[in-house]
Amino acid sequence: MFPSKLEQNQLKASIASSYNKLYGQFSAKELQDVGNYKLLKVVGEGSFGKVYLASHRLTHQKVVLKMGSKHDPNVVREVFYHRQFDYVYITRLYEVIVTENNVWMALEYCPGRELYEYLLSKKHISIPECARLFSQIVGAVYYAHSMKCVHRDLKLENILLDKKGQAKLTDFGFTRECATRGILETVCGTTVYMAPELIERKPYEGYKTDMWSLGVILYTMVHGTMPFDEDDEIRTKRRIVVEEPAFDSSLINADGKDLITNLLNKDPQQRLSAKEVLMHPFLHPYGASVLEKTEKIIKRQSNSPKNFNTKLERRLLKKLKQTGFDTQGIKHSVNKRKCDSLSGMWYLLLEKEKRSDQHRHPKRSRSVLSVKKVFDASTMSRKSTEELKKLDPLTKATSLKRIMSMKSDSGSVRQPHNISQSMSTKDKNESEEHVCTGNCQRTPKKPNFFNKMSNFFKNKKQPGAALDNTSTSPKSDGVDKRKHNNISYESRKNSPQRSQTNSGGSPQHKNRNEPQPFQHAVDRVTNGLQLKIEEPMLKKFKSNTSSEMSRQTSLGNYDSEADPRSPPVALRPFDEGKGEIQRQRPNSVLSQHSEMSNDTYNSEYSTDGNLSNSKANSSMSSNANKSSGVMLSPNVESVDSSSFQTRATRRSMSIISSASSTSERSSRTDSFYEISTTSSPKSMDMRTMNAFKHADTASPRMNVGTHWLAKRGRSPVGRRGRLPKRNLTRKLLNHSSSAAQSVIQEEGSFEDDEEKAAALAVPDAEPTLPSAGKESAINSDPPRPVNSMSSPELPAVDRRPILMNMSLSFNTDSNPWSNESTESRSAEAPAPPTDNQDEHLMLGIADDEDNSLET
Numbered sequence: 080m081f082p083s084k085l086e087q088n089q090l091k092a093s094i095a096s097s098y099n100k101l102y103g104q105f106s107a108k109e110l111q112d113v114g115n116y117k118l119l120k121v122v123g124e125g126s127f128g129k130v131y132l133a134s135h136r137l138t139h140q141k142v143v144l145k146m147g148s149k150h151d152p153n154v155v156r157e158v159f160y161h162r163q164f165d166y167v168y169i170t171r172l173y174e175v176i177v178t179e180n181n182v183w184m185a186l187e188y189c190p191g192r193e194l195y196e197y198l199l200s201k202k203h204i205s206i207p208e209c210a211r212l213f214s215q216i217v218g219a220v221y222y223a224h225s226m227k228c229v230h231r232d233l234k235l236e237n238i239l240l241d242k243k244g245q246a247k248l249t250d251f252g253f254t255r256e257c258a259t260r261g262i263l264e265t266v267c268g269t270t271v272y273m274a275p276e277l278i279e280r281k282p283y284e285g286y287k288t289d290m291w292s293l294g295v296i297l298y299t300m301v302h303g304t305m306p307f308d309e310d311d312e313i314r315t316k317r318r319i320v321v322e323e324p325a326f327d328s329s330l331i332n333a334d335g336k337d338l339i340t341n342l343l344n345k346d347p348q349q350r351l352s353a354k355e356v357l358m359h360p361f362l363h364p365y366g367a368s369v370l371e372k373t374e375k376i377i378k379r380q381s382n383s384p385k386n387f388n389t390k391l392e393r394r395l396l397k398k399l400k401q402t403g404f405d406t407q408g409i410k411h412s413v414n415k416r417k418c419d420s421l422s423g424m425w426y427l428l429l430e431k432e433k434r435s436d437q438h439r440h441p442k443r444s445r446s447v448l449s450v451k452k453v454f455d456a457s458t459m460s461r462k463s464t465e466e467l468k469k470l471d472p473l474t475k476a477t478s479l480k481r482i483m484s485m486k487s488d489s490g491s492v493r494q495p496h497n498i499s500q501s502m503s504t505k506d507k508n509e510s511e512e513h514v515c516t517g518n519c520q521r522t523p524k525k526p527n528f529f530n531k532m533s534n535f536f537k538n539k540k541q542p543g544a545a546l547d548n549t550s551t552s553p554k555s556d557g558v559d560k561r562k563h564n565n566i567s568y569e570s571r572k573n574s575p576q577r578s579q580t581n582s583g584g585s586p587q588h589k590n591r592n593e594p595q596p597f598q599h600a601v602d603r604v605t606n607g608l609q610l611k612i613e614e615p616m617l618k619k620f621k622s623n624t625s626s627e628m629s630r631q632t633s634l635g636n637y638d639s640e641a642d643p644r645s646p647p648v649a650l651r652p653f654d655e656g657k658g659e660i661q662r663q664r665p666n667s668v669l670s671q672h673s674e675m676s677n678d679t680y681n682s683e684y685s686t687d688g689n690l691s692n693s694k695a696n697s698s699m700s701s702n703a704n705k706s707s708g709v710m711l712s713p714n715v716e717s718v719d720s721s722s723f724q725t726r727a728t729r730r731s732m733s734i735i736s737s738a739s740s741t742s743e744r745s746s747r748t749d750s751f752y753e754i755s756t757t758s759s760p761k762s763m764d765m766r767t768m769n770a771f772k773h774a775d776t777a778s779p780r781m782n783v784g785t786h787w788l789a790k791r792g793r794s795p796v797g798r799r800g801r802l803p804k805r806n807l808t809r810k811l812l813n814h815s816s817s818a819a820q821s822v823i824q825e826e827g828s829f830e831d832d833e834e835k836a837a838a839l840a841v842p843d844a845e846p847t848l849p850s851a852g853k854e855s856a857i858n859s860d861p862p863r864p865v866n867s868m869s870s871p872e873l874p875a876v877d878r879r880p881i882l883m884n885m886s887l888s889f890n891t892d893s894n895p896w897s898n899e900s901t902e903s904r905s906a907e908a909p910a911p912p913t914d915n916q917d918e919h920l921m922l923g924i925a926d927d928e929d930n931s932l933e934t
């Protein structure tokens with residue numbers, strides 16, 4: 080029987096509606112999904128394109144999806160190195176998805192955003208917090224260095240804060256290995272963070288330049304201003320090369336000065352190593368703790384591949400197997416660090432499991448640890464409270480970490496401020512009732528546990544007797560307890576009852592056959608606990624100001640649910656002082672105008688007509704490398720405390736003027752890109768890109784063969800589409816110049832002087848702009864999110880890093896995967912295009928990849 084007319088119409092309408100819906104999805108301009116990830120909103124914008132907050136469809140875990148052009152060698156470099164790193168203070172790269180034109184990186188989401196922005200909101204960071212954050216940053220650098228990799232673009236913008244307020248190093252676009260070549264020549268980084276030897280274009284040791292950048296970071300964190308930063312690029316460079324940093328004694332202590340001075344040493348050989356920095360007293364107690372943890376991680380990872388033998392991992396594997404997953408495939412992906420959909424899912428699930436485990440068993444894990452520590456303590460050599468107090472600070476720190484361990488697999492030492500943030504009012508009230516008063520904000524439950532233990536044994540000893548530490552029990556008499564709570568820890572620890580208990584010499588103890596060692600152990604641990612946790616908090620209270628409190632609040636808001644787009648306080652203009660200075664991002668504009676006078680660097684950037692100016696204003700420094708040609712004034716300006724004021728004023732002026740010159744200052748044209756015929760250190764578990772080749776679209780697929788060779792490299796428009804024309808022109812000048820061709824060549828391998836001279840020749844030819852069609856084609860590539868949010872008003876100052884290659888020829892010798900001679904490589908290389916150096920770069924990378932496939 081035929082449906083009625085009405086029914087037919089309804090059916091038609093329903094089909095049409097479904098059809099239209101599907102069609103709408105297909106034709107939507109805005110991208111909604113990438114691989115297994117659902118795009119939620121835009122959280123940032125990098126050089127490559129937008130950065131999205133996304134949700135993993137299977138696990139509902141939040142990640143950040145960062146897009147890059149598949150034809151950008153820096154993207155390959157970033158993926159290549161980033162996926163090697165598995166470290167708590169480095170953002171995790173879960174997955175890499177390769178589409179027709181783009182590479183998507185699924186990264187650990189850091190809702191705290193950049194350290195740079197955090198610093199803006201704070202104006203400067205207190206010393207204890209600096210020590211904590213900086214230790215984590217140095218830990219990340221130490222880890223990377225231990226893998227024979229240098230970052231080469233360390234800066235505040237490349238350090239993100241996760242939801243716990245921990246620092247995470249990111250952006251490995253300029254990273255390279257140093258296993259095959261210790262001395263590098265490629266100039267790269269961001270000017271204000273660049274070491275003098277880079278400014279002077281001397282061959283440099285990558286590790287040492289990283290250490291310099293760390294010095295700049297620390298200085299800036301403490302002072303809220305950069306050590307060497309002028310509106311004028313040339314002056315900035317001159318200051319980097321000849322001036323010493325000026326310290327504000329009201330903001331930094333002697334240890335801090337010492338550390339920064341050692342990092343900002345003009346002589347690279349005199350700079351501290353990452354390990355030495357972690358051991359520096361300024362970073363106490365955080366540095367030692369990070370060092371210990373990092374060394375454990377390095378040791379563990381240097382062993383064979385991950386063997387999935389933690390309880391959590393085994394449980395997760397079992398669950399996955401029961402659900403029908405190919406667990407062997409997962410293991411393989413993880414061990415090979417493929418960063419495909421399987422390993423991405425694995426890490427996201429593992430994190431989820433960890434979190435729910437912590438929620439399920441928070442008390443048990445603490446208690447188990449506590450009991451263990453108590454029993455361990457009973458076997459410790461007996462020390463009085465006073466002896467414990469006199470312990471070496473390092474020992475204290477270690478004990479602190481051990482005793483206060485909240486989670487056996489916690490990624491980091493818990494920090495007082497974090498804990499205080501996460502404490503509920505109830506917790507805080509409870510903690511006031513404990514022995515350690517308000518300073519003991521770590522775990523209110525923990526002292527309870529110890530005190531209960533202590534009281535239990537005391538009750539056993541003295542049935543019915545009043546507890547000597549009444550105040551320690553939350554259940555004790557209210558009036559006395561209040562009184563006790565008002566007594567400072569100092570007076571409490573010196574109270575007769577306490578010392579009697581601690582001494583273990585009480586007659587009651589002597590007269591009873593009680594397990595005295597255990598009792599002592601309990602008291603020792605309890606007292607040790609108080610002493611150890613008090614230290615950072617006292618420091619904290621000392622330095623607490625209203626801004627400190629606001630910092631805590633802001634850090635406490637690092638919540639994945641919080642809207643990461645809401646601009647932090649920092650983004651509002653500061654009214655006065657150093658805040659204004661920081662309102663601008665560290666100036667990373669590469670204005671290599673005239674100071675790079677006689678070389679490629681200069682010639683490619685001398686389009687602004689500043690050449691004569693700077694030549695007039697500067698003369699060669701006596702110690703400047705002749706070939707580098709950095710123009711330095713012999714009369715170095717003396718830096719004194721007043722320079723802060725001067726700088727602030729200058730900065731203010733520049734900020735006022737920045738509105739008009741922002742786009743110029745934010746020139747993204749000022750970059751060079753090197754090829755890196757990087758070869759992996761043999762000690763590293765380097766994987767070939769081959770792994771990607773066989774993956775399906777859901778899994779990463781990195782077809783490095785023909786694509787790299789056939790397609791154009793990074794377009795200046797793609798990466799710098801929003802630049803004013805002038806800058807674009809400058810960039811294109813570089814690309815079109817004959818000298819630009821030299822830029823693509825591998826560092827450190829000038830064959831002879833003639834070749835070098837040829838490379839440094841000033842190009843005469845004017846460039847041609849790309850056609851509008853080309854621009855629009857490139858610009859139309861990046862997808863838009865469904866609910867794309869407008870970016871907050873970020874300080875519009877350039878922070879683009881620079882990467883420039885100084886040398887000329889491919890040096891295939893540096894590549895252990897290569898069987899070709901330099902000559903044959905050169906012969907095979909196609910004639911370089913005239914307007915885009917990136918094609919050369921691609922070729923370089925393609926060579927690399929081919930080599931890697933050969934292996």
Ligand SMILES: Nc1ncnc2c1ncn2[C@@H]1O[C@H](COP(=O)(O)OP(=O)(O)OP(=O)(O)O)[C@@H](O)[C@H]1O
Pocket residue numbers: 122123124125126127128130143145170186187188189190192193236239249250252878879880
């Ligand atoms: N893991 C992350 N979590 C949260 N936000 C992120 C994350 N990664 C990047 N972002 C945001 O995206 C912005 C751009 O990212 P990023 O700096 O890595 O891009 P980029 O292309 O490498 O930029 P550049 O080359 O200029 O340094 C950052 O400023 C940050 O706000």
